[in-house]
Amino acid sequence: MKSLTNRMLMLSTFFLxxxxxxxxxxxxxxxxxxxxxxxxxxxxxxxxxxxxxETALAPSSTRWATATFQVTDxxxxxxxxxxxxxxxxxxxxxxxxxTMESSLDFVPEGVIVxxxxxxxxxxxxxxxxxxxxxxxVVNDKGYVSTTAVSPDYKQLAWIDVxxxxxxxxxxxxxxxxxxxxxxxxxxxxQWVGQDYLLIESIPLxxxxxxxxxxxSVLFNILxxxxxxxxxHGYPDQFFIGNGAPHWGNxxxxxxxxxxxxxxxxxxxxxxxxxxxxxxxxxxxxxIARFRVADPNFGGLPQWNREGSFFISGIYPQAERWDxxxxxxxxxxxxxxxxxxxxxxxxxxxxxxxxYLTTQYKAIEEGYSLSxxxxxxxxxxxxxxxxxxxxxxxQLAILDIDTGKITTLCLAGGDVPYxxxxxxxxxxxxxxxxxxxxxxxxxxxxxMSEVYLVDLSDGAAVKxxxxxxxxxxxxxxx
Numbered sequence: 001m002k003s004l005t006n007r008m009l010m011l012s013t014f015f016l017x018x019x020x021x022x023x024x025x026x027x028x029x030x031x032x033x034x035x036x037x038x039x040x041x042x043x044x045x046x047x048x049x050x051x052x053x054e055t056a057l058a059p060s061s062t063r064w065a066t067a068t069f070q071v072t073d074x075x076x077x078x079x080x081x082x083x084x085x086x087x088x089x090x091x092x093x094x095x096x097x098x099t100m101e102s103s104l105d106f107v108p109e110g111v112i113v114x115x116x117x118x119x120x121x122x123x124x125x126x127x128x129x130x131x132x133x134x135x136x137v138v139n140d141k142g143y144v145s146t147t148a149v150s151p152d153y154k155q156l157a158w159i160d161v162x163x164x165x166x167x168x169x170x171x172x173x174x175x176x177x178x179x180x181x182x183x184x185x186x187x188x189x190q191w192v193g194q195d196y197l198l199i200e201s202i203p204l205x206x207x208x209x210x211x212x213x214x215x216s217v218l219f220n221i222l223x224x225x226x227x228x229x230x231x232h233g234y235p236d237q238f239f240i241g242n243g244a245p246h247w248g249n250x251x252x253x254x255x256x257x258x259x260x261x262x263x264x265x266x267x268x269x270x271x272x273x274x275x276x277x278x279x280x281x282x283x284x285x286x287i288a289r290f291r292v293a294d295p296n297f298g299g300l301p302q303w304n305r306e307g308s309f310f311i312s313g314i315y316p317q318a319e320r321w322d323x324x325x326x327x328x329x330x331x332x333x334x335x336x337x338x339x340x341x342x343x344x345x346x347x348x349x350x351x352x353x354x355y356l357t358t359q360y361k362a363i364e365e366g367y368s369l370s371x372x373x374x375x376x377x378x379x380x381x382x383x384x385x386x387x388x389x390x391x392x393x394q395l396a397i398l399d400i401d402t403g404k405i406t407t408l409c410l411a412g413g414d415v416p417y418x419x420x421x422x423x424x425x426x427x428x429x430x431x432x433x434x435x436x437x438x439x440x441x442x443x444x445x446x447m448s449e450v451y452l453v454d455l456s457d458g459a460a461v462k463x464x465x466x467x468x469x470x471x472x473x474x475x476x477x
Contacts, residue, residue: 092402093356097409098453098460105457108427111171112420113147113156113471114464117448124158126173126473127464129452135173145187146249149471150194151305153423156473157188157197157221166197168221171473179224185217189249192259195222200253201229214253218261230261234279235286238269247300248418256300258307263287263346265301265310273320276301276312278348288348291318291326299339299365300418304373308346311376313339313364316357337361338384341376341398353400356382364396366416370425374400377419377428379412395419395430397455410451410460420469428453429469 107129114134116123122143126135138144138160147158157168159181166185168177182201189198199217218228232239232255239254250256256265262282268275268289278288292315299313316329316339329352338361340354353376356362360382367378380396393412398405413433420429433448450464 092404094404094406095409096406096458098458101459101461104452104454104459104461106454108422108424109474110422110427111473111475112429112450112452112463112469113149113473114450114467115144115147115470117466117468122160125467126156126169126171129463137169137173146189146200146251147470148188148190148197148249149473150191152194153472153474154476155191155194156471157191159185159187159199161186166199166219171475177221179221182217182226186214186252187249189216189253192218196220196227198257200249202252216253216255216257228261230255230257230281232266234264234266234268234277236268236270236275236277238267238274250300256303256310258303258310258346259305260307263307265303265312267292273318273324273326276314278310278344278346287346288344288350290314290328299367301344302367302369304369309343311341311343311353311367311369313367314342314350315339333358338363338381340364341367341378343400353403354398354405356380356405365393366412366418368419368421370421371423372425375425376400377421377430379416380405380407395428395453408453408458408460410453413448417468420472422472423474426455428455429463429472431468433468 110129112127112129114125114127116125122138122145123136123140124138124142124144124147126137128134137156138158141162142160143162144158144160147156149156154170155168155176156171157166159166164181166177166179166181166188167175169175181199184201184203185199186202187200189200192198197219199219200214201217202214214232216230216232217226218230219225220227232253234255237254247254247256254267257263262280264279264281266277266279268277272291274292276290276292277286279286290312301310301312303310314328316327316331316333316335318326318328320326329350331352333355336357336359338357340352340357340362341364343351343353345351354364356364361384363381363384364378365381367376369376376398378396378398379393381393393416395408395410395412396405397408410430411432412430415431415433417431417433422428429450429452431448431450448466448468449462450467450469451460452463453460
């Protein structure tokens with residue numbers, strides 16, 4: 001593979017940076033001393049805003065609205081028709097602190113994928129929760145950019161850029177498949193069903209530096225053949241030269257496909273500023289465009305397994321560098337700053353899931369959809385001053401059906417690593433980070449800690465140090 005030194009430098013940057021994402025009335029009930037609970041109610045019409053008028057469809061329910069676009073203090077005239085719906089808002093913010101234990105009464109079955117956090121290392125471990133034993137599957141002679149666990153939780157795939165091998169193992173670390181990679185293959189993005197992998201292919205300049213746009217390759221692991229390639233470079237697509245820090249396995253590709261590869265979500269930049277775009281690949285048309293303050297605004301769009309919707313953090317309003325204000329969500333509710341969580345259908349219909357920015361300057365990042373797609377675990381920041389400085393993150397869980405947000409009093413540190421759900425949705429594995437390094441340690445070990453959280457009992461136990469949790473696997477019966 002060309003210019004390994006440059007690739008290694010890019011990967012070092014990857015590891016260090018990518019995990020460092022009115023009209024209405026409102027009633028707020030003040031928190032009690034034993035817990036915190038805010039209830040916000042409103043019957044204001046909801047107008048959801050994006051700049052694609054050709055997508056105007058009738059709302060499918062009272063919680064959905066079709067996207068249009070509005071802009072304040074900008075020279076462009078983008079007036080379009082507006083459809084509204086009338087949601088019933090009942091949002092609760094509840095504090096339910098987990099207790100730190102030395103062990104749990106019941107330990108679930110599972111194997112946790114861990115990347116050891118040493119500067120310049122790509123070591124991978126498999127930690128068996130039932131016996132506490134760890135098996136190293138990539139040592140310090142290898143280097144791994146990204147990993148992906150299969151939908152049945154039984155296979156782990158990665159590309160070792162030092163050996164130029166695509167490797168697949170089971171939960172015990174047993175080698176299931178090893179394939180020499182094609183030039184420019186850089187990392188595993190995700191599994192597509194049980195038999196395909198989506199691979200990131202990155203062309204390089206002669207000196208080994210990134211030469212965007214990249215492409216995504218569909219690889220059949222049974223035949224060891226590349227079956228399709230999806231070039232990037234969509235209209236106005238914005239490529240962050242050193243990668244998008246908060247886009248996880250899409251760090252370089254910055255193109256997030258649905259399961260049918262007929263839709264893509266990507267960051268964009270045009271003469272009006274940054275945006276998040278939903279595009280119909282088959283018909284080659286834009287479905288929705290959400291304005292953002294920064295194309296790398298902090299949240300990886302996450303599709304559900306069927307590809308019927310994705311979740312994303314969206315600014316209800318976004319202010320451009322020149323002071324122009326773009327209104328994404330015009331529901332008559334107050335806006336204090338930051339972004340909330342939204343569910344966007346493949347046809348551009350938008351459903352607001354959280355309303356925290358109506359009461360706080362709030363950020364919800366590092367979000368992860370539960371296996372049953374009814375909950376979202378994320379890191380919550382409330383009333384921040386400047387995201388460029390140190391902020392306090394806390395682990396929270398949104399119940400999508402009820403709108404209830406439960407904070408667990410578990411601080412997230414400096415980097416919003418994505419929480420990892422157990423297959424049954426009863427547990428979380430979370431990484432708590434810190435940027436501090438151990439003085440005098442030549443390997444510059446990080447201070448990251450990994451916790452297993454029992455959501456039913458409200459207990460948490462530390463299971464690893466100096467590591468980041470990447471996935472949950474299950475052993476074959």
